Amino acid sequence: MLLTMRPIGYVRSPHREALDVPRGLGAEHHAEGVLELLPEYEAGLTDIEGFSHLYVLWLFDRSEGFELVPVVPADDRPHGVFASRAPRRPNPIALTVVELLGRDGARLRVRGVDMLDGTPILDIKPYLSSVPPEKLRRGWLAEAEERKKREPA
Amino acid sequence: MLLTMRPIGYVRSPHREALDVPRGLGAEHHAEGVLELLPEYEAGLTDIEGFSHLYVLWLFDRSEGFELVPVVPADDRPHGVFASRAPRRPNPIALTVVELLGRDGARLRVRGVDMLDGTPILDIKPYLSSVPPEKLRRGWLAEAEERKKREPA
Numbered sequence: 001m002l003l004t005m006r007p008i009g010y011v012r013s014p015h016r017e018a019l020d021v022p023r024g025l026g027a028e029h030h031a032e033g034v035l036e037l038l039p040e041y042e043a044g045l046t047d048i049e050g051f052s053h054l055y056v057l058w059l060f061d062r063s064e065g066f067e068l069v070p071v072v073p074a075d076d077r078p079h080g081v082f083a084s085r086a087p088r089r090p091n092p093i094a095l096t097v098v099e100l101l102g103r104d105g106a107r108l109r110v111r112g113v114d115m116l117d118g119t120p121i122l123d124i125k126p127y128l129s130s131v132p133p134e135k136l137r138r139g140w141l142a143e144a145e146e147r148k149k150r151e152p153a
Numbered sequence: 154m155l156l157t158m159r160p161i162g163y164v165r166s167p168h169r170e171a172l173d174v175p176r177g178l179g180a181e182h183h184a185e186g187v188l189e190l191l192p193e194y195e196a197g198l199t200d201i202e203g204f205s206h207l208y209v210l211w212l213f214d215r216s217e218g219f220e221l222v223p224v225v226p227a228d229d230r231p232h233g234v235f236a237s238r239a240p241r242r243p244n245p246i247a248l249t250v251v252e253l254l255g256r257d258g259a260r261l262r263v264r265g266v267d268m269l270d271g272t273p274i275l276d277i278k279p280y281l282s283s284v285p286p287e288k289l290r291r292g293w294l295a296e297a298e299e300r301k302k303r304e305p306a
Contacts, residue, residue, distance in 0.1 A: 003157075003212075005244050006243055006244060008244070041243065043221040043222055044221040044234040044243070046221075046222050046231070046232055046233030046236065047233055047293045048233055048235055048292070049292070050236075050290060050291070050292020050293055050295075050296070051290060052284075052288060052289055053284050053289060055248060068197040069196055069197070078199070079199055080200055080201055081197040082161075082194075082198055082201055082276070083198065083201040083204065084278075085279070085281075089276060090159055090161050090276070091161070091210070091275045091276050093210055093246070093275060095208060122246060123235070123242060124235040125235065125237075125238060125248060126238070126292065127284060127289070128238075128291060128294065130283035130284050130285070130289065131280060133283060136280070136282075136283065137203060137205035138203070138204060139200060139201070139203020139204040140203055141279070141281065
């Protein structure tokens, strides 16, 4: 299946290369950046200011191929690619939740970027509801966190 | 930019056509369905059982073209496509959070499907954390809900 994907814009990020992005257990993303839409898509942002958080779908444009059971930074044991956020996926689409800080025309200032500078943006969607924390189970990631706590420092 | 997207599988859903899917204000999705991965991707599900919720990225394969400021079922006023979940988007990728009920090999039984039967799946990711409800603002959607409450029944 061939699909024409058009970048709707690009990320401006303080992260220049993959090693700049916090990774692994407990990594937090507080970096601020800008989602710069192409001028022809600006109208699509109408009324977006009212939302505090957005989903950003973007392209892992600097990774190639895919691995079904990769080892990821958060653990020394391999896990399925669909049970992880590893970049080398059958369809290299990434998903990040960002906080919307403000809008200037076609530019959205956001907090929480884990993308590299220049990353192509595929879509933006409003974040509408959360899974309640008491209903959430986090599988191997929670186990890896527990193991790390028990390790001698 | 031409990207080769490969469906990793297909959704089995009780919804046969768009009108079967609950839409508009207060619509809730409790329908159960199955994410049927192609056998060659089954290894990518390793350890997914430990997660209670998943992101499913899928293709709006039955919509064509896009509209930047559509009218959507939740409101009688138009809003930007990136401030909505409207299907006619520049890149027709959809995002749904589902609850994982169980796995049989390459089949994931899930709750919360709002996809049509036969929908191509592009990616599955673990749902790792939520935005706390007290930090969430829902813009025009919250306003449309308020207006509806004030309307005479």
